[in-house]
Amino acid sequence: MSAGRRGQGDRAPRAERGGAFGGFLTPRPAVDVGMPTMRSSFVRGLAVVASTPGVVIAIPVVLALVWLGAVAAGYQGPFVLLAHTFALPPVGTASDVSVAARTFPGAAIVAVAVTIVFRALVVAAVTGVAVRSLRDGRVDRWVWVPALRSLRAAVAVSLASVSVLFLAQLIGAFLGGAAGFGLFLQIGAFVLGITAFTYAPVIAATEDRRLADALSRSWRAARIPGTGGLSLATLYVLPSLMVLLAAPALPGGDLGVNPTVGAWIFVIVTNLIHVSVAAMYAYRYLSIADHVPEPPAPAPRRR
Amino acid sequence: MRLASASLQIPPSRVAARRAIAAAIGLYSLLPVGAAAQTTGWSQFQGGPAHRGVAADGPSPPFAEAWTLDEPLGGATGAEGLSGVVAADGVVVTVGPDTVIALDAATGVERWTIDRAGGPAVQPATAAGPDGTILVFPEGYGPNAPTSATPSPTASPVADDDDDDARTVELVAVALDGGDEVWRTELPSPSRSGVTATADGSVVLVGGNEGSVSAVEASSGDVRWTQDVGGSVDAAIAATDELALVSAPGEDGGPFAVVGLTLADGSEAWRYEPGAATFFGSPAAIGDATAYVATDDATVRAIDAANGQERWIARMNDITAATPPIVLDDVVIAADVGGQVYAFDPVSGARRWDHALNVGRPNVRSAPVSVGTSVVVPTARGELFAVEQATGDLVWSADVADGLVRSLAVADGRVIAVRGGTEPGLVAFEHDPSGTLVRIESPTIFDAGDFATALAVAAVPMVLVVTLAGKALAARLGPPTLGRPMPRDPIEDAIDEDGTT
Numbered sequence: 104m105s106a107g108r109r110g111q112g113d114r115a116p117r118a119e120r121g122g123a124f125g126g127f128l129t130p131r132p133a134v135d136v137g138m139p140t141m142r143s144s145f146v147r148g149l150a151v152v153a154s155t156p157g158v159v160i161a162i163p164v165v166l167a168l169v170w171l172g173a174v175a176a177g178y179q180g181p182f183v184l185l186a187h188t189f190a191l192p193p194v195g196t197a198s199d200v201s202v203a204a205r206t207f208p209g210a211a212i213v214a215v216a217v218t219i220v221f222r223a224l225v226v227a228a229v230t231g232v233a234v235r236s237l238r239d240g241r242v243d244r245w246v247w248v249p250a251l252r253s254l255r256a257a258v259a260v261s262l263a264s265v266s267v268l269f270l271a272q273l274i275g276a277f278l279g280g281a282a283g284f285g286l287f288l289q290i291g292a293f294v295l296g297i298t299a300f301t302y303a304p305v306i307a308a309t310e311d312r313r314l315a316d317a318l319s320r321s322w323r324a325a326r327i328p329g330t331g332g333l334s335l336a337t338l339y340v341l342p343s344l345m346v347l348l349a350a351p352a353l354p355g356g357d358l359g360v361n362p363t364v365g366a367w368i369f370v371i372v373t374n375l376i377h378v379s380v381a382a383m384y385a386y387r388y389l390s391i392a393d394h395v396p397e398p399p400a401p402a403p404r405r406r
Numbered sequence: 407m408r409l410a411s412a413s414l415q416i417p418p419s420r421v422a423a424r425r426a427i428a429a430a431i432g433l434y435s436l437l438p439v440g441a442a443a444q445t446t447g448w449s450q451f452q453g454g455p456a457h458r459g460v461a462a463d464g465p466s467p468p469f470a471e472a473w474t475l476d477e478p479l480g481g482a483t484g485a486e487g488l489s490g491v492v493a494a495d496g497v498v499v500t501v502g503p504d505t506v507i508a509l510d511a512a513t514g515v516e517r518w519t520i521d522r523a524g525g526p527a528v529q530p531a532t533a534a535g536p537d538g539t540i541l542v543f544p545e546g547y548g549p550n551a552p553t554s555a556t557p558s559p560t561a562s563p564v565a566d567d568d569d570d571d572a573r574t575v576e577l578v579a580v581a582l583d584g585g586d587e588v589w590r591t592e593l594p595s596p597s598r599s600g601v602t603a604t605a606d607g608s609v610v611l612v613g614g615n616e617g618s619v620s621a622v623e624a625s626s627g628d629v630r631w632t633q634d635v636g637g638s639v640d641a642a643i644a645a646t647d648e649l650a651l652v653s654a655p656g657e658d659g660g661p662f663a664v665v666g667l668t669l670a671d672g673s674e675a676w677r678y679e680p681g682a683a684t685f686f687g688s689p690a691a692i693g694d695a696t697a698y699v700a701t702d703d704a705t706v707r708a709i710d711a712a713n714g715q716e717r718w719i720a721r722m723n724d725i726t727a728a729t730p731p732i733v734l735d736d737v738v739i740a741a742d743v744g745g746q747v748y749a750f751d752p753v754s755g756a757r758r759w760d761h762a763l764n765v766g767r768p769n770v771r772s773a774p775v776s777v778g779t780s781v782v783v784p785t786a787r788g789e790l791f792a793v794e795q796a797t798g799d800l801v802w803s804a805d806v807a808d809g810l811v812r813s814l815a816v817a818d819g820r821v822i823a824v825r826g827g828t829e830p831g832l833v834a835f836e837h838d839p840s841g842t843l844v845r846i847e848s849p850t851i852f853d854a855g856d857f858a859t860a861l862a863v864a865a866v867p868m869v870l871v872v873t874l875a876g877k878a879l880a881a882r883l884g885p886p887t888l889g890r891p892m893p894r895d896p897i898e899d900a901i902d903e904d905g906t907t
Contacts, residue, residue: 146883392888
């Protein structure tokens, strides 16, 4: 042991950290916070969505409008990429990038801007629906209130998702030689993105917090031990990614602007699941909100 | 390197004897001599030096099989296959790794065959030789000759004579009417570009995989010039009356460029580089003083053939497999690797129509050709599609092989393709009067009725079923138990107090 280094026996309890990343580095509390199981969470999310006719109707209507808008802008398919229209970022972001790149070829900035704005609006709307339904037991016209509250966080999450995706692509290309490493990196980026950011819009919609606080609190909530955040994100990401990878073989995987009945069914069902997952995450956060540690108080300045 | 069959070499005395005999009977003036001989038919890649890919008088669909040639893939790897065919004077010729085969264009009956000492089976060209039309093709793999796929019973570290032949790279000219050798010239490096002959057939151009371009006199085999353009010249070289247009990546993997070389002396007239992120592109196709190339950024680019200035860029949904556009007088047609065919205005680049064949990518790897009023597209899945040039409608399609179909040529009322799969070789198609045409619009044309019907049929029952099931589920679950009473939203409190909810 080198001089000045503590041994195992006399290690002091870790103090709460201050500074810019203090919130992200807060020690993880080893307590049972009563997080619902994955199964019960998903069933609750599904019930919230499926029992609300407005939401169930809104999904195909929004999909039709998005499709008509994309086609009007020059997109020619495949329609199956809309299967992730209501997906959580960065899964939905990856799908947005594909559609935007084909719709606005050669205009990368426009494509990225459209991607960020569109995904933020979707996240805010889905968060508004989920929060209103869980908290008040109904989804009415006042959904816009929590949706609007979550919008700033949704924009930040959308922006972060685009950054994470580009970073994963960049690193994958840089390390390119290893077979499959790019895909592995992409999966990791998706799982990390879902785990880290998913609660942020819900926090912004339900608690009076600043944006940075909502983001760091989302991370702290995800890090609570025993809540299965990574496993759940992986379970969500893998099938979603498979849809993207297998797109040409799926209904609606061909180029064309008149989707078949089969393609519509596939895309609507997939989006119902995505909205249910968003509601599931809202439910999970609202169930454990009390147990999420607060960020450490900033250390007093030395004179 | 020498051809295996000594009888194929024409001694100068024999040439002189022919001329003497012809003169004696007063027919000397009828012999095509040197540059005066204009080759006709499908003389090279995409039909001619401009690579326009157009056979206006070709057969119209529907097609039926006219004849086939079964020829094993062969070569050192056992999987090399045949080159695209050239056709002239009722003869079609294809180059295999180990043989050159000439067939009757109408019947597919073999006219002659000569041995070839290895080398990539790349597109040959017909040109104007000293005594008539000649077939010109490269021979030899160069120093990196692949080892034989057939295991030798006695492994030897010493290369045998065949290996030596395969390591020498030469350009070989043989008479089209019999396969007799006319001349051969050593090349600086192996060629995958194939051979291009100028419009008058007087000069042949061949690219090397070390960046060289050689211009060779068709009448004598003398090298007029050799020029280095950068990276490997794997794409067929296009030619105008004054310029050779070379599509090649930059040296050491640098960006792709189209280089205009002066035919007279090989000097670089201009260089067009689409951008730092473009690494490969198609051979140029030239029409009306404009060259068109498809590049790996999913674009078709029009370039002024005289000075290399960019005229327009048109976008596609996918990249091309380095297949050049088809250039007709009033439209430019390109196909991407996924099988979407696009028609562009040759002046503005505006898209006129497109048709998504949806064959999966990357299954269009070979250049489509314009035959009569249709564009014929071969696929790696063994299909042929015919798309009407005027409308973009699909008018005919068929499965014609159990492997890839590629390298189309049109001659003597036949569309001739190279095919792979379990029956590799050539297959020729002719018009089938008893066949059936179809008329299918592109799936990329919006149909409001189809769109609304499919949406309604899918969504309405689903909404009903999901909502009913959801209500039942929610009733069974009861209200959610959240971790703590949610704070009331002051806005909603105000709304509730006003009684507006």
